[in-house]
Amino acid sequence: MKRFTIIALLALVAAGAAFAQDVNKILKDLDELGDFDNQDFSAVYTIVSQKPGEKDSVSSVQLFRRDKKKQFTMIVLLPEVNKGQGYLREADNVWFYDPTSRKFSFSSIKENIQDSEARNSDLTLRGFAVDYESSGVREGTIGSIPVWIIDLKAKTNDVSYERLVLHVAKRQTMLLKEEAYSVSGRLMRTTVYGKPVKLGDKQLPSQIIIMDELNPGERSQLTMTQQSLSAIPDRVFTKAYLEQVSK
Amino acid sequence: MPVTIRMAFRNLVEHKAKSLIVGILLALGVLILVLGNSFLDASKRGIEASFTANYTADVIITGKANGPVSLFGVQSIGGLEETPIVPDYEKVFAYAAGLPGVSSITGSASSFGLITKDQERLEDMEEEGDEEMMNSFVMLFGVDSQNYWSVFPGLDIIQGERIKAGEPGIMLAEDRLERISKRLKRTLSVGDEILIQGMGATGIRLRSVPIVGTFRQKSEGAGPEQLSYIDINTLRVLAGMTVGAGENIELSSSETELLALDDLDSLFTDDFFSIEESETSAVLDFDLSAILGDTSARERLNEADTGAWHSILLRLDGVQSPRVVAAKLNAYFAAEGIAAEAGDWQKAAGPYAQSVDVLRIVFTIAVIILAVVAVIIIMNTLVVSVIERTGEIGTMRALGAGKGFVRAMFAAETTVLSLSFGIVGIILSFITVAILNAIGIEASNQFFEILFGGKVLNIIIAPLSVLASLAIIVAVGLAAHFYPVAVALRIQPVRAMQSE
Numbered sequence: 177m178k179r180f181t182i183i184a185l186l187a188l189v190a191a192g193a194a195f196a197q198d199v200n201k202i203l204k205d206l207d208e209l210g211d212f213d214n215q216d217f218s219a220v221y222t223i224v225s226q227k228p229g230e231k232d233s234v235s236s237v238q239l240f241r242r243d244k245k246k247q248f249t250m251i252v253l254l255p256e257v258n259k260g261q262g263y264l265r266e267a268d269n270v271w272f273y274d275p276t277s278r279k280f281s282f283s284s285i286k287e288n289i290q291d292s293e294a295r296n297s298d299l300t301l302r303g304f305a306v307d308y309e310s311s312g313v314r315e316g317t318i319g320s321i322p323v324w325i326i327d328l329k330a331k332t333n334d335v336s337y338e339r340l341v342l343h344v345a346k347r348q349t350m351l352l353k354e355e356a357y358s359v360s361g362r363l364m365r366t367t368v369y370g371k372p373v374k375l376g377d378k379q380l381p382s383q384i385i386i387m388d389e390l391n392p393g394e395r396s397q398l399t400m401t402q403q404s405l406s407a408i409p410d411r412v413f414t415k416a417y418l419e420q421v422s423k
Numbered sequence: 424m425p426v427t428i429r430m431a432f433r434n435l436v437e438h439k440a441k442s443l444i445v446g447i448l449l450a451l452g453v454l455i456l457v458l459g460n461s462f463l464d465a466s467k468r469g470i471e472a473s474f475t476a477n478y479t480a481d482v483i484i485t486g487k488a489n490g491p492v493s494l495f496g497v498q499s500i501g502g503l504e505e506t507p508i509v510p511d512y513e514k515v516f517a518y519a520a521g522l523p524g525v526s527s528i529t530g531s532a533s534s535f536g537l538i539t540k541d542q543e544r545l546e547d548m549e550e551e552g553d554e555e556m557m558n559s560f561v562m563l564f565g566v567d568s569q570n571y572w573s574v575f576p577g578l579d580i581i582q583g584e585r586i587k588a589g590e591p592g593i594m595l596a597e598d599r600l601e602r603i604s605k606r607l608k609r610t611l612s613v614g615d616e617i618l619i620q621g622m623g624a625t626g627i628r629l630r631s632v633p634i635v636g637t638f639r640q641k642s643e644g645a646g647p648e649q650l651s652y653i654d655i656n657t658l659r660v661l662a663g664m665t666v667g668a669g670e671n672i673e674l675s676s677s678e679t680e681l682l683a684l685d686d687l688d689s690l691f692t693d694d695f696f697s698i699e700e701s702e703t704s705a706v707l708d709f710d711l712s713a714i715l716g717d718t719s720a721r722e723r724l725n726e727a728d729t730g731a732w733h734s735i736l737l738r739l740d741g742v743q744s745p746r747v748v749a750a751k752l753n754a755y756f757a758a759e760g761i762a763a764e765a766g767d768w769q770k771a772a773g774p775y776a777q778s779v780d781v782l783r784i785v786f787t788i789a790v791i792i793l794a795v796v797a798v799i800i801i802m803n804t805l806v807v808s809v810i811e812r813t814g815e816i817g818t819m820r821a822l823g824a825g826k827g828f829v830r831a832m833f834a835a836e837t838t839v840l841s842l843s844f845g846i847v848g849i850i851l852s853f854i855t856v857a858i859l860n861a862i863g864i865e866a867s868n869q870f871f872e873i874l875f876g877g878k879v880l881n882i883i884i885a886p887l888s889v890l891a892s893l894a895i896i897v898a899v900g901l902a903a904h905f906y907p908v909a910v911a912l913r914i915q916p917v918r919a920m921q922s923e
Binding site for chain 2: 218
């Protein structure tokens with residue numbers, strides 16, 4: 177009997193370990209989906225933000241990414257008043273360019289984009305497997321799609337949120353919904369990823385909605401268009417390009 | 424002298440020890456009340472003088488918003504509401520300038536900025552902490568150079584000069600310049616350019632402005648520490664007070680599709696995975712230099728809106744009361760249908776005045792508690808001292824003294840006692856204040872600066888507070904003796920005499 181118990185326990189531990197491995201694989205797959213390690217990526221993102229009692233605010237940016245070198249260039253296309261403002265990232269440094277004064281300044285990677293609910297990190301590399309560890313996983317559905325509901329806890333202090341709950345489609349690894357919680361356990365923001373498009377061997381959501389759970393009614397939609405994996409010339413990832421594009 | 428008063432004096436001398444104990448308590452009570460009141464007055468007067476002289480003037484006019492609007496923006500629950508522009512500025516300015524008692528007037532606007540590094544020095548930034556980041560924060564007062572300095576003539580210029588009309592420039596407080604120099608790792612002086620990042624309604628703006636002067640910060644107490652003066656047009660650009668703050672943008676339905684959905688789970692249907700494939704070419708096939716198209720509208724939209732001001736500040740001649748002038752202005756706004764409002768320095772100082780008020784309320788409550796405790800002790804002592812004299816009251820009644828006479832005699836006794844020791848308390852207060860002022864107690868931190876109304880405690884005793892404290896202490900004495908005398912008078916004279 178004793179032996180049986182030990183075997184059963186060992187089996188449970190082994191099953192647990194196997195499961196943990198699966199979760200890690202899902203997280204790694206998710207990271208890889210958004211990671212264009214050997215290819216350049218470019219797209220136009222339009223962000224429409226709603227706040228109760230206010231007119232919708234609209235921003236549109238052209239994004240160029242070169243993940244291999246941790247570079248990105250982002251140029252504001254809309255609104256007209258901010259047209260040509262640019263962000264250039266190299267590793268963790270971000271330069272901001274104001275075309276109206278032709279000056280650069282340094283800005284943080286965690287800064288919100290154009291006062292919307294979106295953050296710069298939403299448009300760049302995700303690192304679920306690096307920044308978080310799984311603290312539980314269960315099955316569920318959203319709409320009519322069966323999903324893994326994965327609970328993640330932050331491993332580092334560099335992340336915006338302490339806890340994430342991911343809803344990942346079972347049929348093929350694809351993030352459908354993400355809930356972000358603060359250290360105190362409060363739901364801060366919910367993100368839903370819709371209308372996937374295929375780009376090379378990857379799938380990316382072409383519409384994302386981000387809801388600010390602290391301020392009900394405040395939500396932003398990100399829409400991706402003109403997505404491409406075509407090679408981007410090196411000069412795009414320079415300060416000179418930001419200056420030149422606004423001339 | 425009426426017989427009751429004479430008897431009162433005689434009785435007080437007769438019961439020396441008892442009179443002295445009660446008297447000392449009464450004197451202490453007056454001391455606490457006078458000192459407490461004077462302290463609070465000093466605090467309020469100090470803050471008011473500092474703010475009206477340096478930042479708020481006597482009356483402020485602002486636009487209306489959901490929360491209270493001050494010189495420092497809107498205080499609203501749950502975030503930063505945009506500071507409203509004074510509507511019909513020219514008209515309001517002209518009317519306010521023409522009011523009797525207004526000696527000078529100016530427009531102003533405010534915003535926050537971050538003194539930022541230029542690109543070449545970026546590598547230094549990674550090591551800095553929050554404190555250094557805070558050092559680069561500036562509260563920007565956009566000034567109308569033509570008339571701002573006549574409303575605030577007392578600004579103490581250390582180097583350089585004041586901002587001139589029509590010229591870009593920033594004036595920094597001496598100590599702030601030092602801190603910013605430290606952060607930027609270069610010694611800044613008048614004439615050097617600094618890069619400011621503004622965070623206004625339209626997003627981030629960068630502007631490089633020359634430092635035209637430095638001044639000595641006069642913020643006694645709760646003043647805005649990071650205050651800097653900047654030319655109004657640069658401020659307008661940094662704060663997003665530009666011509667094109669509101670523009671219309673056409674959106675396609677797919678760009679707002681999700682925003683209209685109530686149930687987002689309805690997105691996830693069975694055909695969710697029928698995915699479109701994007702096209703990929705070898706290199707980007709559009710002209711990378713021309714992604715912006717026409718940018719001519721941008722320049723126009725980013726021009727400073729020269730009619731935009733956050734507030735109008737009025738300096739009065741000292742005869743007219745700020746409240747009366749503000750009331751006149753508010754009546755005018757109501758009659759003309761202008762969405763503006765006027766108020767005194769407390770409205771203008773906004774959060775600063777409120778933090779002072781909160782501290783004052785806490786301190787007032789502490790003084791009241793102290794005063795109540797003192798009063799209870801005084802009352803208790805008086806009650807005991809009257810009850811002890813029940814036998815005496817009985818004897819007087821047996822000898823033919825009426826109830827009224829006994830009451831009058833005790834009232835006189837208490838009044839004489841309260842008044843004489845009250846005066847002793849007042850003399851003690853003056854001595855204490857003289858000693859405190861002579862020592863010159865310095866505020867060791869901002870909390871005490873607010874309490875003291877300045878960097879050094881300077882108490883002046885107001886005549887009204889002296890009279891009020893004396894009246895309170897006499898009233899307390901009378902109230903305290905009334906009940907025991909009434910009890911003693913209810914006892915039959917014979918019984919009362921036996922209790923001796």
